[in-house]
Amino acid sequence: IADIRAQVAAGAEHITFGDPDFLNGPGHALKLARALHAEFPHLTFDFTTKVEHILQHRALMPEFRAMGASFVVSAFESTSDGVLRRLHKGHTRADMDETLTILEAARLPVQPTWLPFTPWTSLDDYLDMLAWIRERDLIAHVPAVQLSIRLLVPPNSALLANSPPGLFGALEPRNFSHAWRHPDPRMDELQARVTVIAEGSADNPPAAFAAIERLAYGLAHRPLPETWGARRSRH
Numbered sequence: 001i002a003d004i005r006a007q008v009a010a011g012a013e014h015i016t017f018g019d020p021d022f023l024n025g026p027g028h029a030l031k032l033a034r035a036l037h038a039e040f041p042h043l044t045f046d047f048t049t050k051v052e053h054i055l056q057h058r059a060l061m062p063e064f065r066a067m068g069a070s071f072v073v074s075a076f077e078s079t080s081d082g083v084l085r086r087l088h089k090g091h092t093r094a095d096m097d098e099t100l101t102i103l104e105a106a107r108l109p110v111q112p113t114w115l116p117f118t119p120w121t122s123l124d125d126y127l128d129m130l131a132w133i134r135e136r137d138l139i140a141h142v143p144a145v146q147l148s149i150r151l152l153v154p155p156n157s158a159l160l161a162n163s164p165p166g167l168f169g170a171l172e173p174r175n176f177s178h179a180w181r182h183p184d185p186r187m188d189e190l191q192a193r194v195t196v197i198a199e200g201s202a203d204n205p206p207a208a209f210a211a212i213e214r215l216a217y218g219l220a221h222r223p224l225p226e227t228w229g230a231r232r233s234r235h
Contacts, residue, residue, distance in 0.1 A: 001035055004043075008040055050091070054074065075115075077089055077115045079125070111141050112146075143198070144197060147194055147198065193215055
């Protein structure tokens with residue numbers, strides 16, 4: 001609370017709780033939010049939390065919203081249950097849909113974060129992620145840079161011990177990550193080209209998303225679903 005007072009005194013009108021373990025101690029988080037709202041009733045805030053914690057503490061979401069929470073950041077990472085297991089995320093694709101339902105009922109928008117490029121993510125997985133985002137009207141909530149993020153494997157990562165020998169190469173000190181290449185060269189090309197799109201379209205998420213769709217479907221030699229084109233033309 002002392003930190004929040006100092007931020008408000010400096011002119012802050014919104015507070016970010018960036019620690020993803022915000023709801024590891026739900027009682028403490030709730031006590032803090034109540035104190036914040038009592039002292040600064042017009043102050044808004046956002047918090048970062050895990051999908052599994054939203055499911056566990058769903059009953060708290062309406063109260064957080066009433067006390068000034070304006071959105072939630074949560075690491076969805078992938079729509080592939082296989083990739084989620086590899087990353088030991090503790091949630092499933094179905095859990096992500098349930099999370100959306102919980103947050104929508106509480107009128108709390110979500111800003112999901114993603115890890116689209118891993119050695120285990122196929123091009124079909126990437127297309128499935130794009131479709132999942134579009135079908136749930138989340139495009140405006142997903143900055144294009146999120147669709148370009150590549151797995152970093154720091155020294156002593158558990159992934160090193162739990163992956164086949166040779167999957168990860170030598171440590172690159174500049175990146176503080178072990179080098180790796182995707183078994184499908186199209187994925188490395190896609191990652192590089194999505195990064196370029198993200199860098200040039202930061203101010204127009206719908207256009208960037210559409211460009212990434214065209215690129216990904218083109219690399220897969222598949223046409224864009226016709227209903228998507230119709231939907232874009234109506235807008």
